[in-house]
Amino acid sequence: MNILEDYYLIVDLEATCADDKSIPRKQMEIIEIGAVMLNARSLQIESEFQSFIRPVVHPQLTPFCTALTSITQADVDGAPPFQTALKAFKGWFFHFGSYRFCSWGEYDRKQFQRDCQRHGIGYPFAGGHLNLKTAFSASQGLHRKLGLQQALDQLDLIFKGIPHRGLDDARNTAQVVCAVQSRKI
Ligand code: AMP
């Protein structure tokens, strides 16, 4: 899980979804960005970012999506569009200079690519992406990939906050990175 950069920029996205195939993957849109800036040396979270985003392809959230994420229709109705939220997000992480974009799996990277393409905006991150799910398994000598909750269980850590909320998922992902890096396990 080691990086050469000064910070782990740990991102977790929530997106429009359904349980009846009415929102295929290509039509999923980000409805929340949650992110923490974790200092790679001190292993302290130095700053956090959260924004809801108003979706355009499926502007109405499904009951399934709200039940899964706890994000309400009012949250997204009052939220900025993707372009505006992305500008604020970039403005936040830009100041940290040397960072590595990280997330639990490849989903968040791909979803950013999809939404940037949809809105004709450039991909926001400099440098590569670190898949923490893969890095975690490698660090533990595991052949299989674990979900975030399973990784926390493996480390005897407790999920704090609400699962499937961007900022809470990002904070708990940071817990895993901190434990692995500080215990060197
Ligand atoms: P997560 O970071 O695990 O909360 O997942 C990110 C996004 O993936 C969610 O906001 C949903 O859009 C989608 N997702 C996660 N779990 C499910 C699920 N069980 N069924 C459908 N979509 C899901």
Ligand code: MG
């Ligand atoms: Mg999440």
